[in-house]
Amino acid sequence: MAKVSRSFGGRGSGKGEEDDGDRISVEPVEIEDGLVPSDLGDSQRAGRLRGDKVLVPDGIFFYERGGFGEPTAEEGAETELSAEEALYLFKKGKLSIVTEDGKSAATIDELLSRMTRVLPDIYIRFQVYADLRDRGYVVRSGLKYGTHFRVYDRGVKPKRGEREEWEHAKFLAHGIPESAVYSIAELSRFVRLSHSVRKILWLAVVDGEGDTTYFQITRATP
Secondary structure, three states: OOOOOOOOOOOOOOOOOOOOOOOEEEEEEOOOOOOOOOOOOOOOEEEEEEOOEEEEEOOHHHHHHHOOOEOOOOOOOEEEEEHHHHHHHHHOOOEEEEOOOOOEOOOHHHHHHHHHOOOOOHHHHHHHHHHHHHOOOEEEEOHHHOOOEEEEOOOOOOOOOOOOHHHOOOEEEEEEEOOOOOOHHHHHHHHHHHHHOOOEEEEEEEOOOOOEEEEEEEEOOO
């Protein structure tokens, strides 16, 4: 069970709220491997690092094939990849990245070092993102839900406009190092948020070797 600690700090965390007696259930989740839902071909595209984003000319290809990036309505415009998306595509050999100083990044460690200056927790976030992607899920930003990621069930790709209920993200995932500790009150506020948007909450705990273990956090019923 959870112990005392720092706050999740996401939107809707309700700073200053007191624990109202909610009981929290923390159960390990076994996530089976699945097919990676993308066909990115053999070619490699090029992107430019800008802060914690990577801009890719005509990067709509990545969005259409695997749900990567945020495309714009303007034809031929650059597609913005998040740090996690860019690192994942770079690691898979599908993206080359030119850094702010005009040099091509040579290794994933070099990119992580640069991105850590802007996103101190990028290592944890990337480990969780890559693990879920490798297990066959499409993973998108969870910022508006106060988490790192929203996760689509296997076989579902994000799309704009009207969607059926099953086409929405099913899970929220938040990555933390195994040394992190959280209070019942903090977990309770986090669980309330996930319930309010009708999604399942996974806490993704990354150990010192980069392996990820998942826990489903819910309100415990009497």
